[in-house]
Amino acid sequence: MQPVFADPKTDFVFKRIFGAEARKPLLIALLNHLLELDGERRILDVQHLSSDQHVGVAELKLSIVDVKCTDATGRRFVVEMQVLKVEGFEKRVVYNASKAYVMQLRNADEYPALCDVVGVTICNFNLWTDRDERGRLKVPMLSRWRMQEQHSGGRGLSQVQYAFLELPKYAAGDAPETLVDKWAYFFREAKNLNVVPPALSEGPFRDALEVARTATFSPEEWEAYERAKMAEQDARGALAVARQEGVAEGHRSGLAEGHRSGLAEGHKSGKAEAILAVLATRGIPADEATRARILGCSDAAVLDRWLARAVTANAAKDVTDPP
Known part of the structure; x- marks a missing residue:
């Protein structure tokens, strides 16, 4: 029997939800929520990169959507859904973000014209599994990474940053409350749902489910x-x-x-x-x-x-x- 909702972790559905120009509000909501942006820091619009600007790396990256944000800072985002953990995965994430940063230089452009890049990766596997003496994970489900000075702890060189959402670390069950938990619940459970659950019945979550509804698919x-x-x-x-x-x-x-x-x-x-x-x-x-x-x-x-x-x-x- 055909499922009610398609798996948003697959290449086709992920791009159908977040890679289409007509559905930019869903991508904007995902970025604002995962990067915890609010107020004046919120992303207001995004522009999808043309195909010749995509980072072409032949790996098992089953979904990738590259976007350029047109907010006040002009930041650029590389948004990716990674289903399988493969050798060299972390290096590839760093490469993709760094390549997106470097590719901004065109002809007469100079270094001051470069805008920040943030790599946003949703993983269907655990990247960091170390635990502290109490058995708690040292790295949470949503983690943010940037440069830090090793002696003072001061943060700087923020031009390239990273955010990871590790889906197996989700622990809120069928009643997610935070926006981040709701996205994790959506990605993990959408393919198993028969109806829209209360936790995903409003805002971008319901809209994303409707895009994933298989009844709307053409043959x-x-x-x-x-x-x-x-x-x-x-x-x-x-x-x-x-x-x-x-x-x-x-x-x-x-x-x-x-x-x-x-x-x-x-x-x-x-x-x-x-x-x-x-x-x-x-x-x-x-x-x-x-x-x-x-x-x-x-x-x-x-x-x-x-x-x-x-x-x-x-x-x-x-x-x-x-x-």
């Missing part, structure tokens, strides 16, 4: 949504295969070369097999040359990029030699 949109869900499942399966193959190969290689080096080699081998498994699952044949190149690659970072491309590639050669 083409429903097909796009199902493809996005399949891509997520393929990616999860590929990562699981990589881990399993990596552990198995690691044990075998470890007998001869030591556990640590063997496990590393096993992970690489597992990733290569995972790439081919994703292609096979999607019905995309791999010719011998492409197959040999994938299996012969020993660079873990390259294999990660190829695994990400395998989820959406139209042909096997697009994995190792994208158009």
